Structure formats: C-alpha cells, structure tokens
Amino acid sequence: MIKCDRTTFLIGAAVGAAAAVFIQKQTSGSKNTPPEKVLKQIKETFKQQGPINGSWIQMKPEDYAHNGFQVSVYKGGISRQGETGSEQFEFAADAKTGTLLNVHSIH
Template identity: 45%
Template sequence: MKVKDFVAGVLTGVAAGLVVNQAIGKMNPNTPAEHVLDAVKDAFKKEGPIDGSWIVMKPEPFTNNVLSMEVYRGGITRIRNGELEQFEFAANSQTGTVVELIQK
C-alpha cells in the first residue's frame, strides 16, 4: 500500500465522519437546555397556558446547602386569573430536575 493511497483513505474517512455528524445534528437540533425548558413548560402547561419562556443556554454552578451541581436558569410567564405571573427556575443540567422555583 502506498502512502498516498493510505492518506487518501484517511481523508475520505474523516470527511464521511463530518458529514454523518452534521446529519445527526440536523435530525435532533435541540440542545440539553432546550430539553430542560420543554420539560418545565410541559409541567406548567398542565395547569394552563403559558405566555412566554426563556432559558440560559450555558449551565452555571448552583449550591443549595449540601447539594452542588450545574444548572440551567430560566423563566416562565403566564396569565392566571387576569394577572401576570412570572417564575424563575434552576434545573439540574444533567437530569432536568427543577431544584429551585421562585415566583417573582
């Protein structure tokens, strides 16, 4: 086997890997933060419609007494009984479990 043929094979494999990786990324464009936001929105929708939502895409450190973890911070707004309600939450970045919920 010539070195030239070997290098051509390696480059072809790398190019194919990049194409497959991009195709998989397009099939599931949601990031972990978006999955967490979707789960929180679904929980709120059980009580009624929501008006807006947001999430910070970068996890941040969170400590609550003995627990330390990375969390996504976000918020939900809804109108209930004619009044605007706003909530902010922190959700574990690995499990999506809400570890803090504050009504503003």
C-alpha cells in the same frame, strides 16, 4: 498452544487496565441534557396549571448550591396568565437530569 511468558502477560494486563480506565472515564462523564429539552419539560409541567405566555432558559449551565451540594444548573423563566394577571416565575433545573430544583414567583 500459545506460549505466554510473564512479561508479555504483564504488558497485556497493563494495556487492558489502561483501556478499561479510559473507557470508564469516557462513559461515566455524563453529559448535560440540552437546555432546549430541559425547557420543554418544564413548560409541560407548567402547562398543567394553564397556558404559558413566554419562556426562556440560559444556554450555559452555572454552579448552584442545592441542599448543601454544588450542582450545575440551567436557570430560566416562565410567564403565564393567572387569575389576577400575568405571573412570572424563575427556575433552576439540574443540567444533567433536567430535574426542576427550584421555582419562585417574581413579584
């Protein structure tokens, strides 16, 4: 039987707690989805309405106000041939999830 005094127990508990906090911070700080992957998802959505002529996305996320919250987003654009000619759209997509938050037509 191993004898464990109070000091040894407290040191072990403190080390364990510190390790748990460190691991939680390392795993909970979710990383951004790569911008190329976000653009690919958005292009697939747009392709449901017709072929795409061109697309672009900023590689560095920026802060964006959405429904009263600050969100990190990638901004980008899509162009496609519509019934009346070329159509262009700008979008903002959540940098962590890739979710499309805003799309508007450029006239």
